Amino acid sequence: MPTTGPAPQRKMRADARRNYERLLAAAKDVFAEHGVEASLEEIARRAGVANGTLYSHFPTRQALLEALLRDRMQALSDTARELLDLPSADEALTGWARAAMAHATVYRGLAVSLMSSIQDETSHLHAACQAVLAGGQRILDRAQASGVVRGDVTASDVYALVNAAAWAGEQTSRAQAERLLSFGLEGMRPPVGG
Amino acid sequence: MPTTGPAPQRKMRADARRNYERLLAAAKDVFAEHGVEASLEEIARRAGVANGTLYSHFPTRQALLEALLRDRMQALSDTARELLDLPSADEALTGWARAAMAHATVYRGLAVSLMSSIQDETSHLHAACQAVLAGGQRILDRAQASGVVRGDVTASDVYALVNAAAWAGEQTSRAQAERLLSFGLEGMRPPVGG
DNA sequence: TGCTAAGTTGAGACAGTCTCAATATATTTC
DNA sequence: GAAATATATTGAGACTGTCTCAACTTAGCA
Numbered sequence: 001m002p003t004t005g006p007a008p009q010r011k012m013r014a015d016a017r018r019n020y021e022r023l024l025a026a027a028k029d030v031f032a033e034h035g036v037e038a039s040l041e042e043i044a045r046r047a048g049v050a051n052g053t054l055y056s057h058f059p060t061r062q063a064l065l066e067a068l069l070r071d072r073m074q075a076l077s078d079t080a081r082e083l084l085d086l087p088s089a090d091e092a093l094t095g096w097a098r099a100a101m102a103h104a105t106v107y108r109g110l111a112v113s114l115m116s117s118i119q120d121e122t123s124h125l126h127a128a129c130q131a132v133l134a135g136g137q138r139i140l141d142r143a144q145a146s147g148v149v150r151g152d153v154t155a156s157d158v159y160a161l162v163n164a165a166a167w168a169g170e171q172t173s174r175a176q177a178e179r180l181l182s183f184g185l186e187g188m189r190p191p192v193g194g
Numbered sequence: 195m196p197t198t199g200p201a202p203q204r205k206m207r208a209d210a211r212r213n214y215e216r217l218l219a220a221a222k223d224v225f226a227e228h229g230v231e232a233s234l235e236e237i238a239r240r241a242g243v244a245n246g247t248l249y250s251h252f253p254t255r256q257a258l259l260e261a262l263l264r265d266r267m268q269a270l271s272d273t274a275r276e277l278l279d280l281p282s283a284d285e286a287l288t289g290w291a292r293a294a295m296a297h298a299t300v301y302r303g304l305a306v307s308l309m310s311s312i313q314d315e316t317s318h319l320h321a322a323c324q325a326v327l328a329g330g331q332r333i334l335d336r337a338q339a340s341g342v343v344r345g346d347v348t349a350s351d352v353y354a355l356v357n358a359a360a361w362a363g364e365q366t367s368r369a370q371a372e373r374l375l376s377f378g379l380e381g382m383r384p385p386v387g388g
Numbered sequence: 389t390g391c392t393a394a395g396t397t398g399a400g401a402c403a404g405t406c407t408c409a410a411t412a413t414a415t416t417t418c
Numbered sequence: 419g420a421a422a423t424a425t426a427t428t429g430a431g432a433c434t435g436t437c438t439c440a441a442c443t444t445a446g447c448a
Contacts, residue, residue: 013414013425039404050428055406115365153377160370161377164358171309176354183347183355184374186381207394207445233435244397249437 020057022047027064035108036065063124065113069106073128076103080135089139089146094185096139097162100132101181104166105174111167118159133159153188161185214251216241221258229302230259257318259307263300267322270297274329283333283340288379290333291356294326295375298360299368305361312353327353347382355379 012020026047030038040061044051058064079099083092104111117125118133137155144151161184169177206214220241224232234255238245252258273293277286298305311319312327331349338345355378363371 015414016426019427040406041404051405052407052429053427056426112365115362119366156366156370157373157377160362160366160374163365164362164374167361168309168354168358171306171357172313172350172354176350179351180354180358180378183351183378183381187377187379188381192386209445210395213396234437235435245436246398246438247396250395 016057019047019049019053023049023054023057023064024068027068031065031068031107035110036061036113037109040064060124062113062117065110066124066128069125069128072103072106073132076100077131077135080132080139083139084142089142090148092139093143093149093158096136097158097181097185100136100159100162101166101169101177103132104163105169105177108170111163111170115160115163115167118156147190149188150190157188210251213241213243213247216243217248217251217258218262221262225259225262225301229304230255230307231303234258254318256307256311259304260318260322263319263322266297266300267326270294271325271329274326274333277333278336283336284342286333287337287343287352290330291352291375291379294330294353294356295360295363295371297326298357299363299371302364305357305364309354309357309361312350341384343382344384351382 023043026043030043030046034042040054041051043064044054047054054064058067076099080096083095086092086095104114113125114129114132117123118129120126123129133155136158140149140153140155140158143149144153161181165177165180165184168180217237220237224237224240228236234248235245237258238248241248248258252261270293274290277289280286280289298308307319308323308326311317312323314320317323327349330352334343334347334349334352337343338347355375359371359374359378362374
């Protein structure tokens with residue numbers, strides 16, 4: 001069962017709180033350098049802490065990732081809400097897709113985690129991914145109501161497209177990721193003259 | 195520098211040839227069970243051979259993968275040639291994309307290898323991937339000449355789309371992979387009325 | 389039959405994950 | 419402020435995996 005992770009607000013002992021923050025800071029650096037599959041040992045080392053401490057704060061890699069991404073994923077949900085205010089439902093969708101792809105590109109290897117976590121209910125990232133998906137759903141609903149997207153497209157389709165494009169970009173280039181995203185979104189439009 | 199791998203036809207000693215074949219057979223099973231990131235130790239174990247023997251036949255995981263996929267990738271190139279005979283350039287393209295995606299789905303994790311190998315000239319899989327890409331190029335040229343695909347689409351776009359869709363399918367479902375592929379291909383069509 | 393090039397072996401150096409009994413420290417209580 | 423207690427940290431150790439290479443074995447030839 002996924003926990004929310006040790007909420008950083010919880011009454012923690014002062015040293016525990018300090019190590020928690022140090023670990024997050026180290027993880028941020030190490031993930032940025034080596035991607036989300038980086039060595040957890042190195043993160044502990046760089047945080048100046050024994051590896052057992054890392055495991056006691058973050059039982060799994062995904063739990064660490066969740067804590068590290070919490071704010072960012074919250075921001076993505078907020079973005080979805082804001083985009084609903086745009087006059088154009090079409091621009092809201094492409095804007096959301098771009099924002100979601102930018103998010104999935106923050107660390108190398110992140111797209112895999114985001115994609116598998118939406119399926120895996122036991123993942124520490126599951127809830128956050130679902131919130132993102134829910135945001136996408138609202139954006140998509142409006143786009144479909146406006147007739148700019150085919151009715152049979154699902155939020156999962158958009159989510160998969162965004163992450164698949166981000167993944168492709170990791171292997172090749174940012175430009176390639178953007179091209180794939182464009183093709184995919186374009187292909188979701190209703191057939192003309194229908 | 196990528197070698198073609200020990201060509202199985204090379205005058206090898208009988209025991210070497212036998213172990214080579216056993217390793218390939220074991221790799222096929224183990225990759226099928228655990229994906230292309232499976233333990234090489236287990237492959238050697240299952241082939242009834244010391245792990246040093248595996249490394250002497252296949253210096254890298256990619257070299258092993260290349261030997262294992264050689265025939266299949268050759269077949270994909272042949273398929274491209276055959277599809278050029280189809281009356282419909284459109285059907286040839288979708289047919290090729292489906293065949294390429296099926297290929298990328300043979301083992302879990304394969305899409306990553308295919309995608310990174312096309313970029314990495316030192317990969318043992320590079321040449322084979324380039325051959326596949328060349329096949330896609332011919333199919334694409336014809337589709338563009340027939341006006342069923344936009345002129346600015348590249349073979350790399352199609353290659354990336356196919357692998358990205360295959361990757362998404364690994365994380366979710368075969369159906370999702372097919373949907374993504376359809377959206378992408380659809381989005382590569384020329385805008386109507388242009 | 390024996391020689392030699394070719395091939396195989398598996399221990400060992402290394403890096404990583406994860407656990408848990410022993411230890412240390414912060415906080416609470418009196 | 420000292421003792422009691424709850425909370426954290428530590429790092430050795432069990433495990434799995436990658437990859438190398440000196441010592442050994444054997445196939446195939448003369």
